[in-house]
Amino acid sequence: MAKKSWLLKWPALRQLANGDLAGLGDTAMSERTHSLKPRTSTADKIVGSVCPYCGVGCGQKVYVKDGKIMDIEGDYDSPISEGCLCPKGSATMQLVTGTHRGMNVLYRRPYGKRWEKIPLKQAMDMVADRVKQTRDETWEDQHEQGHPLRRTLGIAHLGGATLDNEENYLIKKLFTALGVIQVENQARI
Template sequence: MGLFDLLARWPLLRQVKTGDATALGETAMSERSRSLEPRTARADRVVKSVCPYCAVGCGQDVHVQDGRILDIEGDADSPVSRGRLCPKGSATFQLVTGTHRVKDVLYRRPGGREWERIPLEQAMDMVADRVKRTRDATWEATDAHGHDVRRTLGIAHLGGATLDNEENYLIKKLFTALGIVQIENQARI
């Protein structure tokens, strides 16, 4: 390759030669930049989601390939955010896929002085067992007047504002089916 060929590959000389003062066209391209494509181009599907950070409920598009998340972007179809995400929402991909993500739970046994790490699955099983035990132990089929109430007052639920309407609806249905009547949401308080 001669000196002229080498200089012809330099973007500034291509700009001068073609009159591309802004360098937004072909003169700014290199072989590498021509081969680049967005991470989302390889996605086999896009799953609609909601940002988990605050009560605004910005829409997100989760780009997935072979069951693995490639990228998370703002959902342009969302009437709430119209494709825009705040810095926290933009970092959701790192939250979901980052190596720093916590995959276990800190647990301190009754009477214990130290925290121990247990797998998330074990913690979920422990919560389910405790909900069942508490519900069974505090179940009221009738009240003091003999009226059917089929409820438990031994469990209450306080929801968070990061949940969207659909998630709150499902939680309300679940807890009502369990006979829990003390159900509130932080977004309303």
């Protein structure tokens, strides 16, 4: 009897003894395989997202633990991709967490020959200052005949194909509030 229990530790012998020749049942399992669980099962939360690479808009699930991304997979609830991702979409985790990812903004001064690293906050402040300055310098409050215009032709926006409807809506609201009337999207060009 002891010899029989020792032999049944081998999955192939268990399959034969239990008549599970295809090895699809519990007879093919070991204690280790019973203890395995998905690497995403310890996530604190799952956030829905959209793949950033092309205009298809494949759904993604972002698994977060302790405020850090631990995995990104295809979203089976997405009517677009039904859980499938292309090779680039499958590598999104590397885009977000890779050690090769640039964490600084590169800036080249006017007529400069070299790029310099500057903090993101400084770059954002520079962009905001330039948008305000351009808007102030090119603002048209009214037509020469007195018709109200309240616009600027000094700023335009061209959106990318990976933006979803909600992002495009918010961008349009922002630029309209700034008086920008030249707002377009790459997907329509």
